[in-house]
Structure formats: structure tokens, C-alpha cells
């Protein structure tokens with residue numbers, strides 16, 4: 193992280209004082225401090241980097257810094273004194289407890305004067321609507337960024353290990369087409385929303401990549417970039433859920449995920465969205481660029 197980074201307690205790197213925040217602004221005025229939840233994850237790490245590059249002071253909020261979505265007593269110390277927050281709810285914005293937690297945190301943020309909130313949601317996910325509504329009802333100056341399926345699902349997170357080690361992506365996506373979005377574009381949109389006043393307040397922005405690809409085509413592009421054989425094997429959502437249960441995933445989570453995949457991947461999302469162009473005035477990054485860069489970093493190489 194950069195010099196514009198605080199610990200979750202509001203101190204610079206967890207050690208300094210609020211003076212560090214003021215010092216970040218060369219004109220002497222206090223620079224905008226943004227709380228970034230999920231800062232160790234796929235989107236949050238990029239939001240933190242993009243926000244720091246834009247001159248914002250970043251307050252990372254993950255469990256290592258004492259912030260826990262499941263423990264409301266940890267929220268105020270992170271939020272107090274900040275101006276804005278990027279909210280991502282783990283592990284899914286459509287999870288049954290997401291609306292209650294997102295709503296409670298947003299209301300607490302507003303009460304503490306943190307009124308500018310940007311929530312990551314998912315395109316076409318009906319289960320995410322209650323969390324979006326809870327944000328809107330909080331009194332915040334809100335923006336919802338609804339994202340397509342991340343390109344980085346294939347290079348980071350739970351799907352990577354199997355793909356790299358067995359050479360196979362087993363997933364219940366049939367031959368549906370999806371406009372994979374690069375999480376760096378999500379981060380750029382979030383930071384643009386945070387740094388352009390109220391231009392994007394009260395708005396839902398849908399972001400996708402520039403091209404529709406089946407999961408088979410996406411894995412084939414990854415294989416070509418990685419220079420090794422990698423294949424996609426579609427399975428029914430129910431069979432996928434049974435495999436997850438076999439790995440110890442709790443029954444109610446399995447039910448939630450099966451329902452999610454059966455709806456999200458039924459073709460309703462097989463279209464492009466132009467949020468990246470609307471907010472950033474440029475085209476979204478292409479999946480081929482993502483695949484080439486991740487391959488060059490060695491993510492799909494066998495150890």
C-alpha cells in the first residue's frame with residue numbers, strides 16, 4: 193500500500209495519527225479518507241490501490257485490522273472520522289444476512305458522518321436486491337456498482353487451485369455467455385464515483401467487460417495465454433452443490449449457491465453493460481489482456 197494508507201483504527205499504517213491524513217493534502221486541507229472493506233480481496237485491493245493513486249487516504253478494513261462484518265462493535269472505530277466507504281459483503285452480496293448487515297453498517301456510517309457509500313453488487317442477482325435497498329434506505333449518498341462475473345475468478349480465489357492443479361475448471365455454467373469484467377475496471381469505477389462529487393450518487397452503475405464469452409471460451413483463452421492444456425467441464429448446479437457439500441460446505445450455504453448459480457447462469461446476464469464507458473469514458477479491459485497479464489505473472493503455472 194502507499195503512504196496514503198491507514199490502519200483500520202484510523203492511524204497511518206496502524207501506527208500514526210490523523211495528522212497523517214492532513215499531511216496527505218499538499219494544500220493543507222484534509223484529504224478524503226475512504227474506508228475500503230475487503231481490502232485484502234480481489235476488488236478491495238484494487239480499490240485501495242486506485243484510491244491511493246487518486247490521492248485519497250485509504251483506511252483498509254479487513255479482519256486483520258479488527259473489522260468484522262459479523263461483529264457490529266468493530267464498525268465504528270473503522271468508520272469514525274472517514275468521509276466515504278467502499279462496501280463489499282463477503283462472501284456474497286445476495287447472502288441471506290447481507291441486507292441486514294449492509295443496512296446496519298450504512299446507517300451507522302451515516303450517523304458518524306460517513307455519508308458517501310459505494311456498494312459492490314452483482315448484475316442480475318435478484319438475491320442482492322434487499323442489500324441494495326437497505327443501502328438506499330440508510331440515508332447515505334449511495335452508489336451501487338453491479339458487476340458482471342469477474343475475470344479474476346479464474347486467476348484468484350477458490351476456483352484457481354483446481355484449474356491450475358487438475359487442468360480442469362468444473363463449474364455449473366453450461367454454455368451460457370458472460371461478459372467477464374476485469375476487477376481493475378470495477379475499482380476504477382468505484383474510485384471515479386468517489387472522486388466526482390455527487391455525479392454518481394443515487395445511481396446504479398452496471399459494469400461488464402467488452403465481450404461475451406462462454407466459460408469454455410474463457411478457459412480456452414486462459415490456456416492459450418498460459419501455454420498449457422486447460423479445459424472447462426460443465427456440470428449441473430445440483431451436482432456441483434453436492435460436490436461442495438462433500439468438501440464440508442454447510443447445507444444452507446450449498447442451497448444458497450445452487451439457487452444462485454441456477455439463476456445467475458441461466459442466460460439472463462448474457463449481455464453487455466456500458467457502465468465502464470459511462471463513468472470512465474473509455475472501453476473496459478478485454479479478457480485477452482487479463483489472461484495475458486495473469487499468465488505472464490505465472491498464476492496458472494504448475495508449482
Ligand SMILES: NC(=O)c1ccc[n+]([C@@H]2O[C@H](COP(=O)([O-])OP(=O)(O)OC[C@H]3O[C@@H](n4cnc5c(N)ncnc54)[C@H](OP(=O)(O)O)[C@@H]3O)[C@@H](O)[C@H]2O)c1
Pocket residue numbers: 229230231232233234235236253254255256259260261262280281282283284285286312313314315338339340341342345349
Ligand atoms: N466473483 C464475482 O464474479 C462477483 C461478481 C459480482 C459481485 N461479486 C460480489 O463481490 C463480493 C466479493 O468481493 P471480492 O471478490 O473482492 O472479495 P474476495 O476476494 O472474496 O475477498 C473477501 C474479502 O472480504 C474480507 N472478509 C471476509 N470475511 C470477512 C468478515 N467477516 N469481516 C470483514 N471482512 C471479511 C476478506 O478479508 P480478510 O479475510 O482478510 O478479513 C477479503 O478481503 C461479494 O459480495 C460478491 O457477491 C462477485
